[in-house]
Amino acid sequence: xxxxxxxxxxxxxxxxxxxxxxxxxxxxxxxxxxxxxxxxxxxxxxxxxxxxxxxxxxxxxxxxxxxxxxxxxxxxxxxxxxxxxxxxxxxxxxxxxxxxxxxxxxxxxxxxxxxxxxxxxxxxxxxxxxxxxxxxxxxxxxx
Numbered sequence: 853x854x855x856x857x858x859x860x861x862x863x864x865x866x867x868x869x870x871x872x873x874x875x876x877x878x879x880x881x882x883x884x885x886x887x888x889x890x891x892x893x894x895x896x897x898x899x900x901x902x903x904x905x906x907x908x909x910x911x912x913x914x915x916x917x918x919x920x921x922x923x924x925x926x927x928x929x930x931x932x933x934x935x936x937x938x939x940x941x942x943x944x945x946x947x948x949x950x951x952x953x954x955x956x957x958x959x960x961x962x963x964x965x966x967x968x969x970x971x972x973x974x975x976x977x978x979x980x981x982x983x984x985x986x987x988x989x990x991x992x993x994x995x
Contacts, residue, residue, distance in 0.1 A: 857957065858988045858989065860972075862964065865963065868963060876961075886938070888934055889915075890941055892931070894930055896930075900928055901915065943960055
């Protein structure tokens with residue numbers, strides 16, 4: 853069953869969610885876990901692509917859009933079926949993709965904005981009702 857982790861950031865800025873997603877993807881990559889970053893639209897995918905090169909001066913995270921050959925350790929998904937992925941999905945979508953349960957782990961990143969907080973509370977409740985193992989992590993970041 854998919855382990856679901858909610859990372860609750862102290863920041864109100866959505867940009868901080870993207871930076872945290874890059875940090876989380878890097879950490880998972882270093883442990884050998886395949887990562888799929890799920891986003892809603894191609895513009896956000898391109899933003900993440902650029903950010904994965906620049907979020908930290910000394911980091912390297914091999915990444916590519918999903919579907920490129922050869923597959924990268926970290927792939928960016930823009931709504932398509934995840935294929936063979938099953939490690940970690942970092943969900944940056946406005947909704948939870950229907951195929952999230954194919955993954956060992958799902959990461960939900962929450963910023964301190966009313967709409968984001970409400971959406972995460974709703975998701976947390978739905979996951980809990982369905983019996984998924986849940987964890988919450990409070991992450992302090994500067995705004």
